[in-house]
Amino acid sequence: MDFDLNESQGMLQDSVRKLLSDKYGFENRKAYLASETGWSRDLWAQYADLGLLGLPFDEEDGGFGGGGEEVMIVAEQMGRHITLEPWLSTVVLGGGFLRHGAAADLRADMVAGVAGGGVLLAFAQQERQSRYDLHDVATTAKKDGASWVITGRKGMVLHGDTADHFIVTARISGNRRDKGGIGVFLVPAKAEGVAVRGFRQVDGSRAAEVEFSDARAEHALGTPEDGLALVDKVVDEAIAALAAEAIGAMDVVHAMTLDYMKTRQQFGKPIGSFQALQHKAADMLVAIEQSRSMAYFATMAARDPDAAERRRNMHAVKAQIGRSQRLVGQEAIQLHGGIAMTMEYAAGHYFKRLTVNEASFGDTDFHLRSLSDLGGLVQAA
Incomplete structure (x- = not known):
């Protein structure tokens, strides 16, 4: 299966990466946190101009006709910068309910407001x-x-x-x-x-x-x-987006940890030269790559019309990525030492986002137990 991005998806990734790299440095994020809303209204307007707020909606409803892959691309980039804007709540969750559950007239009316940045859900x-x-x-x-x-x-x-x-x-x-x-x-x-x-x-x-x-x-x-079927479907799509966001955040905190290990001196040499710590960094990388595969799987599984099979798959996604988030976040804190727990250093903020992400719509233990109750990911013949 080809997981390479097509031309339009590559352009979307580059556009989002450039915007967030320019506007979401660590000091910028601190300023957004301190604002009245806790996030940037100006940046929200730029999301709208870039088409990110209308991304998953059909073109006939005023959107841009993107699918799960496009949502995954944006979510991963937002995870890399642990953004604060209500993109998940408005576009993925709120937008999911509009796309799958709203009557045509309501959908047409609401989508225009969401895509333009004027309506928050x-x-x-x-x-x-x-x-x-x-x-x-x-x-x-x-x-x-x-x-x-x-x-x-x-x-x-x-x-x-x-x-x-x-x-x-x-x-x-x-x-x-x-x-x-x-x-x-x-x-x-x-x-x-x-x-x-x-x-x-x-x-x-x-x-x-x-x-x-x-x-x-x-x-x-x-x-x-019988609205629970609609809720399940939208939440499964949100879990796929959270999986992609987790990959972005884990990638950054892993790279941050490797850089720190190359520069932090102990006993006259960089701590990255110690084999035991190299093993920990390698374990973090393995966990991230396992999660990356599961994030791709989540994007595909969220489209499954079989609700029972879709739920089973999303339980597996959340359980595996949840364990990886916990491992990567905790090891990053341990390998950085005390500096990681300060408000002035980014690693601790990434760990907090990974912790909240892991608990969103069910933590690792909940989904592992739910998957077990359903007989596991692969059903016996």
């Missing part, structure tokens, strides 16, 4: 009791005329404090952990009955707790009574 799914189970939903939705009334509380809503619209999972029927009876709804952030409390995650990215008190949703996405 956030996926409000996780609840205090739900842990990583997408089907554990206590928030309720009740039909009232042509709209729905949403009541409940969501936590860890990525970039929820700057979102214009929330995509909310809410239960129409059944018990809290039933897999049926879950709907997906579009709720304006400024709607009456919506309260938002933003906060910063450990890696610097923004998130929020959002409370819905009889908030009204005019639009349901997908099939209201």
Whole structure:
């Protein structure tokens, strides 16, 4: 199988790399972190000009007709610079719900705003009791005329404090952990009955707790009574994007570690000359290359129309890359020593992003257990 980029994909990679190399140095990122939003509005506008915000949408909806490969290319470059903008929440997650679940008129209206940079989206799914189970939903939705009334509380809503619209999972029927009876709804952030409390995650990215008190949703996405299938599909696409982002971050922190090992002196010689430390650096490289293969696999597997097989594959992707992120991040900290734990040095910031990435939509243990419950990646004949 040919994994080389075609001409247009190569141009996309070069464009994103150049933009982020110019605009996302370590000091630039510190300034973005300190801003009111916690990320750069100016850079967000440049993402729009470059077509990154309309990348996965069909051309007839106002997008650029990119696929999973193009999303992977952009996500990897963003991982290399541990960017702070709400690209994953708005374009990958929010955009996924619009592409797969929105009616044509709503999609046409929303995509133009997303692609132009004027509309920000956030996926409000996780609840205090739900842990990583997408089907554990206590928030309720009740039909009232042509709209729905949403009541409940969501936590860890990525970039929820700057979102214009929330995509909310809410239960129409059944018990809290039933897999049926879950709907997906579009709720304006400024709607009456919506309260938002933003906060910063450990890696610097923004998130929020959002409370819905009889908030009204005019639009349901997908099939209201069976929205979990839509949620699974969009989350699987997000896991593929997170896998690519992890590769970018691991590549950089590995290169940073090798450079440090070549310059840090101990006992009169560079610590990179010590065989035991060389072995650790080699283990990091092996983990990264294994993860790179899984990231490619994730991009292809996310398109699988067989939902059960797709979920099985994404469990495997998340478990393997999660272990690699943990190993690469921890070894980078150990090989750097105390300097890696300072706010003034980049290695610690990459480790924080890898840690948050590993826990997003289920940590390594969760996905390994889920894959085991399904009988493993390869089914017995």
